[in-house]
Amino acid sequence: MCIQGRSTYESIISMTGKPLQNRRNIILTRDQNFKPDYSSFVYHSIEEVLKLIQGQVNTEEEVMVIGGSMIYKAFLPYADKVYLTIVDSVSKEADSYFPMLDDHWKVANQQHNEADEKNKYNYSFLTFENKCRQK
Numbered sequence: 001m002c003i004q005g006r007s008t009y010e011s012i013i014s015m016t017g018k019p020l021q022n023r024r025n026i027i028l029t030r031d032q033n034f035k036p037d038y039s040s041f042v043y044h045s046i047e048e049v050l051k052l053i054q055g056q057v058n059t060e061e062e063v064m065v066i067g068g069s070m071i072y073k074a075f076l077p078y079a080d081k082v083y084l085t086i087v088d089s090v091s092k093e094a095d096s097y098f099p100m101l102d103d104h105w106k107v108a109n110q111q112h113n114e115a116d117e118k119n120k121y122n123y124s125f126l127t128f129e130n131k132c133r134q135k
């Protein structure tokens with residue numbers, strides 16, 4: 001299951017022509033008339049989506065929150081892990097940001113990758129774990 005704000009959903013559609021495949025796409029919007037073009041599911045509040053997630057606890061389906069900014073911020077306290085990719089580059093056009101992770105989060109894994117013929121910039125994959133939610 002993939003949870004996303006309406007703008008992130010629309011940016012994926014504009015880039016690829018379709019929503020992310022082979023998963024349930026959950027779109028958050030306050031617009032009661034919003035009709036996604038494809039078979040995605042629309043919700044109108046964080047609370048509604050949290051209820052949906054609570055119903056998933058004992059299933060195999062992993063719940064992924066894929067942005068944007070406010071959506072990351074709202075779900076961060078409920079997340080067990082953050083998968084973060086850091087690209088060694090600066091965009092002057094950026095207008096949406098991932099929230100700062102405070103000391104409730106610890107790095108559990110990191111992998112650095114050098115630029116190559118496929119990747120213009122050095123980049124790193126980091127996995128953070130939420131210390132407050134560890135069993």
Ligand SMILES: NC(=O)c1ccc[n+]([C@@H]2O[C@H](COP(=O)([O-])OP(=O)(O)OC[C@H]3O[C@@H](n4cnc5c(N)ncnc54)[C@H](OP(=O)(O)O)[C@@H]3O)[C@@H](O)[C@H]2O)c1
Binds near residue numbers: 069097
């Ligand atoms: N690089 C990455 O990993 C990454 C990841 C995600 C997104 N992005 C980029 O970030 C941009 C979009 O991010 P964004 O932060 O501007 O927008 P966003 O979070 O994707 O969408 C914002 C919209 O979500 C809805 N929303 C937000 N909070 C809500 C709430 N509490 N209840 C109901 N609906 C709510 C509202 O939709 P309505 O206005 O319809 O009410 C709001 O305008 C895109 O360009 C996308 O490509 C990049």
